[in-house]
Amino acid sequence: MPVIPVFVVTGFLDAGKTTLLNKLLNNRGLRDAQMLVLQFESGEEEFSSRYRNCHVINFPKRLLEQHTKQIPEEIYNYLLKNPVDDIWVEWNGVTPFAQLQALFLHPSLNRLCQIEKVIHMANAGNLENLLGKTGGALPEQIANCDFAIVRGARSQKDYYRIRKIMRNINPGVKLLGIGQTQKIYSEVYRKKKRPVNTFCMVILLFIILYLLAAPLLELSQAPMNTVINVFLGIMLQAVPFLLIGVLISSLIQVFISKDAIERKFPQKLGWGMLAAILGGFCLPVCDCASIPIFRSLVRKGVPLAAAVTFMTATPVINPVVMLSTYYAFNGNLQIVAARIGLGIIASVLTGLWFAIRPSGARVLPSGFDGIMCSCGCYEGAENITTFGGKLSLFIRHSQAEFFNVGKYLMIGAFVASVLQTTITKAIYLQNSADFAVSLLVMMLMAFSLSLCSSSDAIIARSFASRFPLEAVMGFLVFGPMLDIKNVIMLSSGFSKRFIARLLAVTFTMCFLVVFLLARLVIGG
Numbered sequence: 260m261p262v263i264p265v266f267v268v269t270g271f272l273d274a275g276k277t278t279l280l281n282k283l284l285n286n287r288g289l290r291d292a293q294m295l296v297l298q299f300e301s302g303e304e305e306f307s308s309r310y311r312n313c314h315v316i317n318f319p320k321r322l323l324e325q326h327t328k329q330i331p332e333e334i335y336n337y338l339l340k341n342p343v344d345d346i347w348v349e350w351n352g353v354t355p356f357a358q359l360q361a362l363f364l365h366p367s368l369n370r371l372c373q374i375e376k377v378i379h380m381a382n383a384g385n386l387e388n389l390l391g392k393t394g395g396a397l398p399e400q401i402a403n404c405d406f407a408i409v410r411g412a413r414s415q416k417d418y419y420r421i422r423k424i425m426r427n428i429n430p431g432v433k434l435l436g437i438g439q440t441q442k443i444y445s446e447v448y449r450k451k452k453r454p455v456n457t458f459c460m461v462i463l464l465f466i467i468l469y470l471l472a473a474p475l476l477e478l479s480q481a482p483m484n485t486v487i488n489v490f491l492g493i494m495l496q497a498v499p500f501l502l503i504g505v506l507i508s509s510l511i512q513v514f515i516s517k518d519a520i521e522r523k524f525p526q527k528l529g530w531g532m533l534a535a536i537l538g539g540f541c542l543p544v545c546d547c548a549s550i551p552i553f554r555s556l557v558r559k560g561v562p563l564a565a566a567v568t569f570m571t572a573t574p575v576i577n578p579v580v581m582l583s584t585y586y587a588f589n590g591n592l593q594i595v596a597a598r599i600g601l602g603i604i605a606s607v608l609t610g611l612w613f614a615i616r617p618s619g620a621r622v623l624p625s626g627f628d629g630i631m632c633s634c635g636c637y638e639g640a641e642n643i644t645t646f647g648g649k650l651s652l653f654i655r656h657s658q659a660e661f662f663n664v665g666k667y668l669m670i671g672a673f674v675a676s677v678l679q680t681t682i683t684k685a686i687y688l689q690n691s692a693d694f695a696v697s698l699l700v701m702m703l704m705a706f707s708l709s710l711c712s713s714s715d716a717i718i719a720r721s722f723a724s725r726f727p728l729e730a731v732m733g734f735l736v737f738g739p740m741l742d743i744k745n746v747i748m749l750s751s752g753f754s755k756r757f758i759a760r761l762l763a764v765t766f767t768m769c770f771l772v773v774f775l776l777a778r779l780v781i782g783g
Contacts, residue, residue: 263338263346263372265363266447269400270380271352271389275410275437277304279380280349283443285309292344295337299323299351299359306349314341320351323358331365338371346372353396356403369651376447379404383412383421390424401428406446410437457662461669482680490676493709493744494669502661509657511555513649524561528614531565532607539573539606549573550745554752563617568610571765574712574739575602584735587716594728601736605765605772609740612764674709674743697730698774702766705738712739729773737769 268276281304284294290310298306298317306315316337318330350359356377363374379401389397401407407425412418422434435442469487525531553570557563574580576599588594701722710718719734741762749758 262370263343264375265346265348265372266375267348267350267359267377268380269350269352269356269377269404271382271385271397272300273302274352274380274382275408276300276349276380277302277306279378279408279437280306280347282440283447284313284347286444293342295334295341295343295346296349297334297346298349299354300349313347320354323351323354327358327362331362331368334362335367335371338368350400352400355396356400364652375451376406377404378443378447379407381407381409381421381425383409383417386421386424398428401425401432404429404432405451406433406435408435408437408443412436485680486673486676489680490673493676498665505551505657505661507552509555509653511552511559513653513656515559524565526562528562528564528611531562532568532610535565535569535610536572536576536603536606538569539576540578550748562614564610564614567613567761568606571609571740572603572606575599575606575736580712580716580739584716587720597732598735601732601772601776602739604776605736605769606740608768608772609761609765612768670744670747674747694727694730695774697726698733698770701726701730701734702737702770705734706742706766708738709742709744710738715739733769733773736773737766740769741765 268279270276277298280296283289284296284306285308287310290312292312294308294313296306296308296313296315298315299320301317301319306313308315314337316333322329348359350356360374362368363372377400381401407429409418409421412421418434418436425432425434433446435446469483473483525534549570552573553566556566556569581595581599584595584598585592704722705715708718715738716735719731722734723731746758746762749761
């Protein structure tokens with residue numbers, strides 16, 4: 260049985276939601292389609308089905324607040340008896356959007372229907388005023404819409420002003436005018452790009468481009484084969500750890516409530532950082548896995564200082580990294596201890612910086628942390644009470660997050676493979692100079708090469724013959740914390756200002772810590 264698509268219209272009272280439904284669903288071209296219209300709000304205008312192909316069910320706000328379980332049961336009973344092509348929802352403007360998603364993730368509806376598109380109706384005349392007075396429900400609805408329809412814009416300047424406001428909440432959201440009927444239909448029925456399809460298309464495109472360009476690359480003697488080999492090496496190393504990170508991240512997202520984390524996680528700065536360090540010791544994951552977990556921790560309300568400490572410390576101090584460093588440096592425990600010690604100090608100082616000097620800039624891109632993703636997952640997972648429902652959400656969330664972060668990993672890995680092939684050749688032609696310069700070069704190399712933290716010690720060992728060992732420590736400490744691929748992966752879930760600040764602070768702390776302490780610790 261095919262899944263019934265659900266199209267949701269959100270917006271504040273009198274935004275024009277019923278007007279839009281009357282306009283879209285009474286189109287002559289849809290007269291043969293059977294529609295179910297669910298109204299959670301009643302305004303002055305009533306919905307009327309011109310071709311009698313739309314059945315309307317009204318749910319008063321009182322029922323939504325006090326008897327939520329009755330709603331999915333009533334929808335389910337109707338769907339069992341009546342074949343329906345589309346479901347359209349007019350959602351209440353002051354009710355959190357997560358509540359609607361919880362209704363459609365109810366076990367009785369989860370396999371029958373799925374939210375396909377969310378359309379937000381906005382009145383240009385009062386949008387700014389409403390955003391300042393109506394709490395979080397309205398911006399949450401804007402943040403989760405696929406596209407928005409604006410009416411009441413008096414001029415082009417007015418339209419651009421509204422577009423700026425809405426894109427500040429939902430970056431890149433497409434805006435249409437109420438009169439652009441055909442474009443609205445196109446957006447409503449245009450299939451969403453599934454992450455797995457995009458992922459496969461990128462791989463296919465890459466293969467086709469390579470086959471087409473192969474003769475030219477061979478003539479130009481470009482080291483493309485080397486780049487591809489390095490690229491595949493990075494991906495083979497990173498993908499298993501990315502999968503582990505995504506699974507842990509999804510477990511936190513779905514099975515651990517925000518309230519539980521706020522109750523259990525130490526709120527005092529010192530204990531929070533200690534918990535972050537201990538967590539890093541216990542998780543045998545590389546830097547690719549720590550970023551999805553970091554994002555989940557921030558979303559769940561873990562203090563930013565502790566979350567930053569966890570993200571930067573974990574790829575440096577976990578058991579796999581210890582063993583690989585021990586093996587690469589011929590069993591030299593001093594090097595292993597130095598890497599762990601310097602990594603912890605630099606991570607704690609980086610976290611402390613964010614505690615002492617919190618930024619007014621948003622950490623997450625919209626301030627409403629992507630409540631709904633392409634899989635239909637959302638932050639209101641606490642509303643799902645059955646194990647089956649949570650397991651279904653866990654699988655969908657894991658799939659979506661893996662392919663979402665994975666495409667950024669592919670881009671980062673390709674850039675890193677090009678740099679590995681070109682920069683390493685150039686750097687071997689140079690001699691080491693002053694310690695500070697050598698340390699700077701090593702840290703920049705670590706950032707550019709984007710090696711997996713579970714195996715970067717092997718490469719670092721090869722640099723030890725050309726650079727001071729203390730400078731190589733900068734490579735071993737900073738590289739796992741942040742590199743090109745990590746920055747690109749972070750851009751999938753954090754604001755650009757936060758990423759730039761995180762990069763600058765981490766780089767500075769690592770440089771100062773290694774510069775001041777490395778020689779004393781290593782004794783070289």
